[in-house]
Amino acid sequence: MTNLIRGLVSFGVASLAVAFLLARALPREAAASLGYLVGLFAFLIGVGGLAAFQHWLKDKEEEQVHGWQRYFRFTTDHKVIGVQYLVTSLVVFVLAGVMALVIRVELAKPGLQFLSYDTYNTVMGIHGIGMIVVALIAIIGGLGNFSVPLMIGTKDMAFPRLNALSFWILPPAVLLLLSSLVTGGFDFGWTAYPPLSVRGPLGKLFFVLAFISVGFSSIFGGVNFVATISQLRAKGMSLFKMPIFVWSILAAGIIIVLATSVVASALLMILFDRVLGTTFFDPSQGGNVLLYQHLFWFYSHPAVYIMILPAFGVILELLPVYARKPLFAYRLAALSFVAIVVLSFVVWAHHLFTSGMWDALSIPFMVTTELISVPTGVVFLSALGTLWLGKLQLKTPMLFALGFLVNFLIGGLTGIFNADVPTDLHLQDTWFVVAHFHFTIMGGAIFAWFAGIYHWFPKITGKMYNETLGKIHFWLLLIGFNATFIPMFWLGTRGMRRRVADFPPDLASVQLWISLVGLMVVLAVAVFLFNMIRSWVKGESAPSNPWEARTLEWNP
Amino acid sequence: MNGAVSVEKNPWDTRDTGKLGIWLFLLSEAMLFGGFLSSYVMLRLGSSVCALGAPAWPQAGYTGGLLLATLNTLVIITSSFTMVNALTSAKQSNVRGFSLNLLATILLGCLFLGIKAFEYTAKVQHGYFPRSAFIAANPGLGIFVSFYFGLTGLHALHVLAGILWNGFLYQTGQAGDLTDAFVRKVENAGLYWHFVDIVWVFLFPLFYLV
Numbered sequence: 001m002t003n004l005i006r007g008l009v010s011f012g013v014a015s016l017a018v019a020f021l022l023a024r025a026l027p028r029e030a031a032a033s034l035g036y037l038v039g040l041f042a043f044l045i046g047v048g049g050l051a052a053f054q055h056w057l058k059d060k061e062e063e064q065v066h067g068w069q070r071y072f073r074f075t076t077d078h079k080v081i082g083v084q085y086l087v088t089s090l091v092v093f094v095l096a097g098v099m100a101l102v103i104r105v106e107l108a109k110p111g112l113q114f115l116s117y118d119t120y121n122t123v124m125g126i127h128g129i130g131m132i133v134v135a136l137i138a139i140i141g142g143l144g145n146f147s148v149p150l151m152i153g154t155k156d157m158a159f160p161r162l163n164a165l166s167f168w169i170l171p172p173a174v175l176l177l178l179s180s181l182v183t184g185g186f187d188f189g190w191t192a193y194p195p196l197s198v199r200g201p202l203g204k205l206f207f208v209l210a211f212i213s214v215g216f217s218s219i220f221g222g223v224n225f226v227a228t229i230s231q232l233r234a235k236g237m238s239l240f241k242m243p244i245f246v247w248s249i250l251a252a253g254i255i256i257v258l259a260t261s262v263v264a265s266a267l268l269m270i271l272f273d274r275v276l277g278t279t280f281f282d283p284s285q286g287g288n289v290l291l292y293q294h295l296f297w298f299y300s301h302p303a304v305y306i307m308i309l310p311a312f313g314v315i316l317e318l319l320p321v322y323a324r325k326p327l328f329a330y331r332l333a334a335l336s337f338v339a340i341v342v343l344s345f346v347v348w349a350h351h352l353f354t355s356g357m358w359d360a361l362s363i364p365f366m367v368t369t370e371l372i373s374v375p376t377g378v379v380f381l382s383a384l385g386t387l388w389l390g391k392l393q394l395k396t397p398m399l400f401a402l403g404f405l406v407n408f409l410i411g412g413l414t415g416i417f418n419a420d421v422p423t424d425l426h427l428q429d430t431w432f433v434v435a436h437f438h439f440t441i442m443g444g445a446i447f448a449w450f451a452g453i454y455h456w457f458p459k460i461t462g463k464m465y466n467e468t469l470g471k472i473h474f475w476l477l478l479i480g481f482n483a484t485f486i487p488m489f490w491l492g493t494r495g496m497r498r499r500v501a502d503f504p505p506d507l508a509s510v511q512l513w514i515s516l517v518g519l520m521v522v523l524a525v526a527v528f529l530f531n532m533i534r535s536w537v538k539g540e541s542a543p544s545n546p547w548e549a550r551t552l553e554w555n556p
Numbered sequence: 557m558n559g560a561v562s563v564e565k566n567p568w569d570t571r572d573t574g575k576l577g578i579w580l581f582l583l584s585e586a587m588l589f590g591g592f593l594s595s596y597v598m599l600r601l602g603s604s605v606c607a608l609g610a611p612a613w614p615q616a617g618y619t620g621g622l623l624l625a626t627l628n629t630l631v632i633i634t635s636s637f638t639m640v641n642a643l644t645s646a647k648q649s650n651v652r653g654f655s656l657n658l659l660a661t662i663l664l665g666c667l668f669l670g671i672k673a674f675e676y677t678a679k680v681q682h683g684y685f686p687r688s689a690f691i692a693a694n695p696g697l698g699i700f701v702s703f704y705f706g707l708t709g710l711h712a713l714h715v716l717a718g719i720l721w722n723g724f725l726y727q728t729g730q731a732g733d734l735t736d737a738f739v740r741k742v743e744n745a746g747l748y749w750h751f752v753d754i755v756w757v758f759l760f761p762l763f764y765l766v
């Protein structure tokens with residue numbers, strides 16, 4: 001705990017001191033950026049990263065720390081880092097969830113209640129980017145770090161120190177993001193389109209810096225997973241003997257390595273425009289704002305596969321265990337992951353149908369986008385084939401896996417209307433889009449995350465979770481989530497806009513319904529957190545392989 | 557599917573995981589520069605439809621800094637040679653050769669940055685920087701100087717990182733103990749340094765020749 005506190009104090013003191021000192025000589029934005037950079041290094045030193053760096057230089061092995069303190073410091077054990085990621089994801093999930101609550105209170109009635117239009121968009125932006133971060137790190141960083149090395153039979157990740165570094169970049173980035181609330185906020189959602197993002201308060205700069213930091217963290221993680229999975233597998237584990245979850249992490253890792261730095265280039269351009277006065281996005285100086293959208297979505301579309309491929313992996317890993325059958329069409333499922341990786345790079349402009357992009361590009365991007373439904377369909381068939389004639393054991397992880405299939409089917413089918421140019425022209429920037437991606441990310445990735453947490457909970461903690469509470473969590477969430485988000489499709493078709501805090505009175509009853517029924521989701525998450533904490537503290541001891549799974553991590 | 561696999565500890569040291577890591581990282585770096593470079597190329601190719609009515613890019617005959625940049629190209633290519641020499645010496649456990657060549661690489665890197673700084677200063681004095689009075693009078697040049705400073709600046713930061721990295725290796729290598737693990741580190745640093753060199757080989761024609 002001392003390390004974490006030391007890190008946080010160093011971060012606060014160093015960044016503020018440097019920023020205020022430099023502000024005398026430099027423009028405000030430059031001083032703040034350098035302050036954050038120094039603060040980031042101070043934080044890393046504070047949590048114990050400097051020793052690891054020196055060990056790296058001198059080729060010394062890290063010594064393993066024991067006891068609960070190790071969760072609060074720079075440690076290299078992949079199991080500890082996995083838990084750190086899981087807990088951090090939960091914290092950010094709750095914070096971003098609180099933002100969602102604020103949004104729901106604001107939208108319970110027409111007219112403005114207590115937020116201004118700008119603050120509403122900042123709150124929505126923090127909710128959005130927070131949940132994006134959760135979806136990016138929860139499964140890969142949490143479950144992936146914990147399970148992948150065990151599943152392929154190696155003692156740790158390829159670069160344990162880099163692994164710790166990619167985790168410890170996150171806390172300062174999250175703090176910076178939250179501090180934008182008191183520095184003017186950012187009213188551009190999570191996408192930071194210019195010209196809105198190149199002028200305005202300091203909060204926008206904080207968003208850009210935090211985004212770049214998370215990008216670095218993600219790249220380090222991606223490099224680490226690809227290197228680990230391709231080099232450190234146990235003897236005899238050829239590619240097509242790897243558990244399907246490992247396949248999904250490998251596929252996501254490849255996307256991370258190839259795509260993330262492209263969005264970094266876009267955000268760096270914004271940073272340069274703000275701090276150095278360049279004119280990448282100033283049309284009066286020959287700049288081009290559409291350029292940003294192309295670069296941004298070149299990453300951010302593949303990014304949904306960084307979120308959803310590991311979710312597919314978890315589901316296909318779990319279904320055989322709880323259906324007591326081998327995975328159906330394993331090879332085909334693995335190959336469809338590869339196909340998704342390739343296709344994900346040629347669909348980005350489906351986000352630009354209404355942006356003023358050259359019209360002739362619309363149809364090709366519509367076609368490539370809809371092509372992705374082929375490998376996705378294969379994944380679904382693999383799941384259904386596994387369930388077919390299986391002896392289904394409806395434990396909590398299995399319930400969440402089945403819930404995933406239902407939600408993701410809805411999410412996938414409604415995606416067609418966004419991919420189709422004629423319907424998208426009408427639906428673009430409405431709540432239809434909001435409902436669609438919540439079905440894929442919340443109903444998909446987050447459900448898979450919960451499934452994985454329950455599945456590996458006995459392995460991670462050595463305790464059993466409470467099955468009844470788990471089932472209550474599942475049913476509350478499934479019903480609450482669907483009751484909340486299905487009406488949003490309808491609102492979208494009625495013209496409810498994504499980024500406007502107000503709406504016409506004829507939508508009021510549905511909005512009120514959503515605000516009320518959304519509380520079921522809150523309740524579900526509360527039950528989950530209670531179950532996790534209670535079971536970890538005083539749950540029954542778990543047998544070494546409670547699910548009789550066949551993957552290596554369950555070997556005693 | 558995977559029931560038959562036995563858990564055996566990997567022979568860690570026989571596989572060069574570090575090198576793969578560097579290659580993956582460089583792939584990511586290539587996409588970073590790729591994002592900038594392809595933006596530059598696309599905007600430049602599309603500039604005939606630019607709505608400004610003025611040429612969006614430097615007219616023919618714009619040769620500011622060509623001499624300095626040519627010099628810098630020679631400097632950085634030479635530094636790649638000395639880096640290769642440093643690695644070869646390290647492999648032969650030749651501490652003196654290693655140190656001298658690595659030191660030369662570091663100094664050439666510093667020389668590159670020095671020339672770059674000189675060139676920046678000259679450009680700024682002539683008003684070739686974003687939002688200067690000169691650019692305000694020639695708004696079409698604004699996007700060119702943005703890309704110029706953005707990309708060469710980003711590249712210069714990479715050179716600086718390479719100098720620091722080599723500096724750490726130089727300091728460690730002074731102890732005279734060139735182990736296999738250390739040689740691998742030199743090799744990885746070399747891969748990075750060559751990458752930085754290659755990026756400049758792309759930047760040079762795109763900013764100074766076309």
Ligand SMILES: [Cu+2]
Nearest residue numbers: 301348350351
């Ligand atoms: Cu997309």
